[in-house]
Amino acid sequence: MLLPVIMAGGSGSRLWPLSRTLYPKQFLALTSNATMLQETVKRLDGIDHLAPLFICNEEHRFIVAEQLRKGGMDNSGIILEPVGRNTAPAIALAALKAIANNEDPLLLVLAADHVIQNTDAFLSSVQHAKVEAEKGKLVTFGIVPTHPETGYGYIRRGKALNSDAYCVDAFVEKPQLATAKDYVGSSEYYWNSGMFLFKASRYLAELEKYAPKILNVCQTAMDASKADLDFTRLDKALFIACPDDSIDYAVMEKTQDAVVVPMDANWSDVGSWSSLWEVNEKDASGNATRGDVLVENTTNSYIYSQDKLVATVGVNDLVIVETKDAVLVAHKDKVQDVKGIVDQLKKANRYEYLQHREVYRPWGTHDEIAEGDRFHVKHVMVKPGERTATQLHYHRAEHWVVVKGTAKVINGDKSYLLTENESTYIPIGSAHSIENPGQIPLELIEVRSGAYLSEDDVVRLEDYGVGY
CATH class of the missing domain: 2.60.120.10 (Jelly Rolls)
Known part of the structure; x- marks a missing residue:
């Protein structure tokens, strides 16, 4: 049995003003008429699987449920985190719920806010990963890099297990540009996608070995949880004691059974407006537009209109995003600094960082x-x-x-x-x-x-x- 576990937490502050704390990017329709959450579920149609299990923040619970309802999508439950504690505890909660009925499915752990344009390549990599996961390996998916990227961590592959899977030799932090160029040139490095496949029991066993406090707190919180319709509500007083740690640090960098399966599927984590420009269709002048937009002598820009006509004349390499209550204008090379605007809004106690009009x-x-x-x-x-x-x-x-x-x-x-x-x-x-x-x-x-x-x-x- 393959159980997709879709992590739908996070705030996506670098995509402000579309992404807000109470309505972040995973719930937005950024590349199609479907939201990123719905797209994540839809791309699983080509593979046999159980209804997905979702993990989200308490304040996003109704958004998740409503988007699944609108998409006609089933679920195996929605686990509500009262506070964020990173990916290692989140996946532990999913694994504990998965084995609750004396079953031990393969967990396909996915983020709800990734773009994957080549679905067939994605599904092919999942099938290759299943072979190793069924042997008890903890598989991560390594994205075949298309350019030297300094915003991602990397995975260095080791010994080949077959033509489609390798032992993990090392997880590497985000590199400087010169190092990233060396990585891409060597063909031994992949971008760290944050997607995984393993048996629920194997993850819990490795977590018990390397991060027992995380497992103990998650087990206690799950034992005290309450069912509310499709929601699993955790006890906040218990869960808040859980260490904050990623699956990479807690398990994957320490286990002896880490395997990487390459994935060449036109993947992006859409971590900035420039990356969203890259994955969208463009006109002959390199402009990606959405909504009521008119351009004149404009090149290589991303222009998004939610509520009003946006017109540009004689601009290049800009990001312009209009919503009902805010307008962002940024150079494409500086979009990582949008987070600084969000920080200013928080300090000024302005609602625009928190929610839309x-x-x-x-x-x-x-x-x-x-x-x-x-x-x-x-x-x-x-x-x-x-x-x-x-x-x-x-x-x-x-x-x-x-x-x-x-x-x-x-x-x-x-x-x-x-x-x-x-x-x-x-x-x-x-x-x-x-x-x-x-x-x-x-x-x-x-x-x-x-x-x-x-x-x-x-x-x-x-x-x-x-x-x-």
């Missing part, structure tokens, strides 16, 4: 339309069959105008229906919620008025997922 909730979305002195206007969408949390506010009143669908409104001790072009008033201090009893999305305009309009003026009267 349009915010996704389990029940739907809300998007700011206008804001001024004593008023705030939002567009709210509630999915069929869903409702918001019951809540009240001490400093603001609200007017709701239904523009599409039907709303069931709870307003104090009253319950009533609103249809298109009807409205209602929610006084300060009145407990309220919105439900969509219909078959189409409910859309309404919410107008807040009062002296204090911030999101923290809310008292939730019931625990119903996430309110707003």
Whole structure:
């Protein structure tokens, strides 16, 4: 049995302003109409496997579940990490869950935010790796380098086991450019992809040998975990004691059974805007564009428009990214420094590093339309069959105008229906919620008025997922 384990954590700060802490790059559609998470699942269609097991941050749980639902994709569960502790513990949690029913599947560990353009080559490498994994080896996939890259770690191959697999001789840290050129020229080095294949029991055995505290904490946290629909919720107080370590440091650099299988599949971890430019289709002038974009005398640039027309004239080697609440302009050679902008936003306590203007909730979305002195206007969408949390506010009143669908409104001790072009008033201090009893999305305009309009003026009267 092959069980894909898809790690969907991480913040992807180098792809700001599209990638935000609460909606990072793995949940974005960057190279097709499908999100990177959905693409990761789709490329497994050519190989027999169990429904994938997912690992993600607690705050991303509904995004993962919703994207799987939209893609019509099954899962073997979604493990929620209350805090991030790197890849070694994350994979340990997956392995422990995999053997819980006295089974011992092969774990195909994948990141949810990689681009792999040659799916056939990817699947071929997986088949070659299965041969070694079934023998008890811990297999990592080494990407055949296309250029001297200083942003990746490398794997040096050792003795050939066959024409498709080698013993791992060494894991090498990110090199200087001159060293990277030597690596690429030698044909003995591969980029470290962060993808793995091994039996669940073999990984746990090596973890017990080389990083027993990680295994002990993960076992304790899993034993105390609770099932909630498809989610496995860990005890935060127990898991927070887990050491923070990568699988490379904790196991792969120490085990005697590490094997590397080469993969030449047009792979990218999309770690920057320049790498996204590289993997996207380009026009005759070398421009990769997405959205409402017009170019004139523009070359070798990446231009992304989410909400407005973006036009460029006489520019070269630029990255321009427009979202509803931010615009990034950077030289392609300096895009690694975008993280510095994110750090500035965090220090200034600005929301733009954390989330988009349009915010996704389990029940739907809300998007700011206008804001001024004593008023705030939002567009709210509630999915069929869903409702918001019951809540009240001490400093603001609200007017709701239904523009599409039907709303069931709870307003104090009253319950009533609103249809298109009807409205209602929610006084300060009145407990309220919105439900969509219909078959189409409910859309309404919410107008807040009062002296204090911030999101923290809310008292939730019931625990119903996430309110707003």
